[in-house]
Amino acid sequence: MTTTTPKIRFVMIGGFLGAGKTTTIGRLAKAYQDQGLKVGVVTNDQAADLVDTNLLRSQGLQVGEVAGACFCCNFNELTSTVEKLSAEERPDVVIAEPVGSCTDLVATVIQPLMRLFKAQFDVAPYGVILKPSHGLRILRQEANAGFSPKAAYIFEKQLEEADFLIVNRIDELSAEQVEELVGLIQKFAPGTPILRQSAKTGEGFAGLIDMLDQRGAFGQKILELDYDVYAEGEAELGWLNGSMKVTADKAFALDEVLLGIVEGLRSELANAQAETAHLKTIGLWEGAYGVANLVSSDTPAVMSLESNCQTKTAEIVVNARVAIDPETLQAEVEKVVQAVADKHGLKVEFHQTQSFRPGRPVPTHRFTQPL
Incomplete structure (x- = not known):
């Protein structure tokens, strides 16, 4: 059988x-x-x-x-x-x-x-x-x-x-x-x-x-x-994915750092008159995680998920989708992250950052009539 x-x-x-x-x-x-x-x-x-x-x-x-x-x-x-x-x-x-x-x-x-x-x-x-x-x-x-x-x-x-x-x-x-x-x-x-x-x-x-x-x-x-x-x-959207590690001698509030990054970017991008499609950052540390995001230029930055975590170290990932040149976007992200780090007494170690405009879609398959 x-x-x-x-x-x-x-x-x-x-x-x-x-x-x-x-x-x-x-x-x-x-x-x-x-x-x-x-x-x-x-x-x-x-x-x-x-x-x-x-x-x-x-x-x-x-x-x-x-x-x-x-x-x-x-x-x-x-x-x-x-x-x-x-x-x-x-x-x-x-x-x-x-x-x-x-x-x-x-x-x-x-x-x-x-x-x-x-x-x-x-x-x-x-x-x-x-x-x-x-x-x-x-x-x-x-x-x-x-x-x-x-x-x-x-x-x-x-x-x-x-x-x-x-x-x-x-x-x-x-x-x-x-x-x-x-x-x-x-x-x-x-x-x-x-x-x-x-x-x-x-x-x-x-x-x-x-x-x-x-x-x-x-x-x-x-x-x-x-x-x-x-x-x-x-291709009108600048696309950025970046990861970094932050460390400090004294414990810091992870959520304040995450929200500070997104709020700082909201302000900088508004000054540049660059429409935000989505900004999102996550902080991770030993099972705790928090997420801050911004879904458009006319809405506030929010903690969509609070970690309520005090820590001396965290891994942070930033994703940004904004109607702006990718190189400018990367410079803004790095500037804001460093400013937030300085405010909280953090050392930042940038792992990798990818910034670009999406290429032309070329589907693997495309059926023009429904099954």
Whole structure:
């Protein structure tokens, strides 16, 4: 008698930079684990030293990272990363977090999985998280939406290809703002189901799990996409991933350092009139970790996860996605980190910093007709 290995449920949650994908994925993974399921996570970035990977691993999750290109342009690395997770402890569910500036994921990731790996994967409906701060401005078609029309084009295409959309951060929005967002989405993407949730508090999360459990004709929205506009929109962002070690003779408050870095960058970038897509920094020390972030130029820097840690040493990772020249961005990051270190009496040892503009997307596979 032969036995068939159960398929891995493949869940991908998309959304623009700073939409709340990592927080959502962390909570979703915990919900699946509470059901007795084994969960693997695959993060994705244009470079190594990803805050999201460090954060999710710190939460005890089995995490693989696809670095150097987006899932669509490094599809084989995505599938091999899932295989590596399976070799360690085969997951029942894999949750994938794509790069926040990517779109066309139905044609280049979901359809290839459904066609070429249908024996291994059972693909869930594709959900995209709407980022309220930039979403309101872009969907209102404001003259100053924060980004150029080419970058806004990527944001809109992400919404267009989704099986369902998620209005996140409802704990930070008024009821009127939530309803305005829902109305704008209904006008932009009529017929697409809309969920309301707070990944931070868990409000509305049962609806997300129910949606992801559905089977049916999903992953069918193949985009008509201008890759020239797409590439130019991505290339407007300066991209930085950097890691460093800080040490001191006396214990310092890790959270104050992390928030100081992000707040300092918020101020410097505002002076440079450079729109922030996302800034995030994580500090790690002996099982403790804290995260500070900034999701747009018109919102405050916040501690999204407090460590409440006093320490004499910590490893810090900074990720920045900003509409500015990458070399300028790197100089600003190094200047602010040093200023915060001087303020707290810290010595900084920079490990590595990668700063660049994303290259033109060249998908491994692209299917122009749905399965």
